[in-house]
Amino acid sequence: MPRLWFDKGTLLLKGEVGTPYGKWDPRNGCYRLKASHYKDALEYFKESKIRYEDDVPNLPPLEQVKSNVELRSYQNKALDNWQRAGNRGVLVLPTAAGKTFIALKAIDLLRTQTLIVVPTLDLIDQWRKRVRECLGVEAGVVGGGENIIRMVTVSTYDSAYSQAAQLGNRFMFLVFDEVHHLASPGYMQIGEMYIAPYRMGLTATYERSDQRHALLPLIVGDPVYSIDIEELAGKHLSLYTYEKVSVELTPKEQETYDAQMSVFKNYLNQRRIVLKSPADFQRFIMTTGRDPHAREALLARNRALRIAVNSEAKLNELAQRLEMYKDEKILIFTLYNDLVYTISRRFLIPAVTYQTPREERREILANFGNGKYKAIVTSQVLDEGMDVPDASVGLILGGTGSTREYVQRLGRLLRKKEGKTAKIVEIISKETVEVGISRRRRLKTGEAS
């Protein structure tokens, strides 16, 4: 009788028959299959009336899930579509539209071993809390030094990838939070190394600038539901206004900025290099590894950008805004870590960066949530789906031109609260490269200023 078992992220089949999915592996004289073909292989055996021995799954015990999740109408629609697509597919919903609850409801309906894959350790905490509150069971955690597997387990993409050889046969349902991450070349293999036939992807930003999202249907299923921010704004999410403030560099800053920028531009002119797309820029970065002049040009550009980002004038503007919104909850973003700490020191505002110890970060976010802290300042770590309860003002200082970043940052502020209008204020330096970055960003999201 053919026997099928799990071997380090793949399946091995020994016996007299092959399957349409296997490939002969001369290294150990068996058929080898991608783990993701598990269900296909079993169906093939059943249809062909082949008796087989299945030693693949090694599932943790089921627990008594007691769900109290009530879905809103659009959430129900999303879940319906997903079920009709064979319990596979991607749901595209703006941040704060309650993606988490849809996934929890799906777990409740399937009642099967589930792995929830998330990009950051913060999100692990957040999901663990939600699983406890909404399903009444403790979640297992893999990642960040923990390794406990339970019926519902939460893991980072990194751990789900690096431990696929041990985890691949332990779950029947995979939930990918911020599923656009899955399309990166490495993480794609998570899709192949797990046997789970049921899969759900969640994201606010399905499209990737590198177009790799086109690969997602292969491993999670097609996008089955999508709703955009306008359809929800006002009804389920709060409204917001957007304002852009340009400040001038101080004369001394301007002088240094111009000097550094001209080093960069002169180099480009001399070499007849035109930087139009991110790919052009990537190519230029590569030459800096070989050519010391290119490297000097790049360093000069970075120095100029740092001046624009860290401009004293911006900090003064920030001080005024802090005064102006002193009765509101303020979230300050910037791309540059140094600037986060400058702001934190100068205005005594709690900082959250990749360097912040996990415990302290938890405490700061909790205190921001319950209103003890009026403001926090952060670099990129909070970018994705992090729960920052009902901030009403977002101040952006600097940033890159990527679409995703903008949507996510906006989304974070959009927490529904009675009768509230959120504000987003972007403070940029006048006549510097940053203007370009900011314009590009808005054009891509189609947002009016």
Next chain:
Amino acid sequence: MLPSNLLVVWKRKGEILPRYAKLSNDNLEVAGGLIEAYKEHIGEKKKALKTVVTDLENKGYEYRFVRALALLLDRKGTFACNSKINPIDLRRKIFQATEKFGLPTTPEKRQRIIEAVASEMALTSENFEEYLYADLDDELILEKFAPPSPYELLEQYNLSLSQTLLFDSTELSFTASGNWQSLFYFVKKLGLIYEVFRDNGLWVKIDGPASLFKLTKRYGISIAKLLPIIVANPEWTVNAKILWKYTNEICNFKIESQKHGTLFKKPKLPPATYDSAAEESFALQFQAVKSGWTLKREPEPVPAGTQVIIPDFSLERAGVKIYLEIVGFWTEEYLLRKAEKLKQVEAKMLLLVDEALACEKLAALEKRPQLNFIYYHDKIPLASILRYLEAAFEGVKAREIKFLENLPVKFTEPVISYDEFAARIGISTEAAKAVLTVNPPPGYVAMPNILVSKEKLIQINNQIEECLKQSGKLPLTQAIRLIEAEGVSDASCALTQLGYKITWHGINSEQAEVSKPSTMGE
């Protein structure tokens, strides 16, 4: 291992090689200078060390090289937070204070808040500012530093560069002069799959389960972890395929001990230990009996199809090699796998099997002529093993004698040893000796260790007679020197053969003399 942005490579026509730091004076100077700088910066902030690195970069040294060296040195240091008070507590205090006072938007208001909190914690406001973010990476103090030598640093750098390149490898093949046990142990532990093949020696190809389906870098990190164990050998060659992401092409990465051996740090390996007490006591007892067989622990791997078995011991005697594997207490699954492998072994192997484990699968293997079984109970039976070895050796010898007797050999050398001859036609010395001493080839005389042509003996005889004619006497030592100079090692045997008599005066060979019995002279 280094972050990939510090990797520096040469790439030409599909070949890729890290830009290794030669152990040249120039590089040693940079390494030495950096090590000194770290020593001098003990007690200072990490920020200050970064300035040293930036200075070196500005002097024109390759920035990735300098930064990588600094990173490796960071790992030799202990960094600690310089604050009497936990900065997290300090920050909590100050943030809570803003709850009361509001956010400070002017320097004056900020100063007021800080002074209030600082005095409450019995700190000066300067200390307060200093400690507030003392736990940030840049602010940490270098407390201890274990300086490597400049050589060690460069060797470590070269090894790390290679490992960093291997992160992007899709497969690796290697051959090595030893260390097999731990190599295969790690291959398994790291979740890799190996295949062996022969190409001028035994090669091992490494990749992972999913490599079957497509080219993947997934196993790159595990492959990189194997490298230190491979290069710890005196001799090795490594061939890897690198998926170079920038150009999306597959490049060959090849390094070998002859060319690159001196570039790398050789990690110290723990000495081979015995897997079990049974093995150890067997080895000791075996060595005590002086059987004529040489016992070797952890011999080279024995191919079994595309897999290998690393037997517990090899036994060697005069060109006859038998592997010995002790099958102690194991699970059934293990035994089945083992049996599966043993089916494909081509080398001669003796299996010592615990009676309790005797099973059908193993019994089926008994038909294979290469495999021999001795079942035991409790204790490894030394006597049975010796009997088996003796028989095996006799059997081999008998076959070889038959082979030699039917072999048309023509001898041309004036002198040839049995060892040399046996090695030349690939049989044991014992067999060669057994045939040639009983039945020496025409024109040759058989001596204990060599064959000598009769012509050669006549030449020697002439020389001795010449000596005797001149002085009437010839000391034995001089005669031996004379004979050995002719390439004949069995000198006293040659003398006897030629009919000379040795007269001993006491037991000292210095005083012995060689003479011709008078009957022969007449």
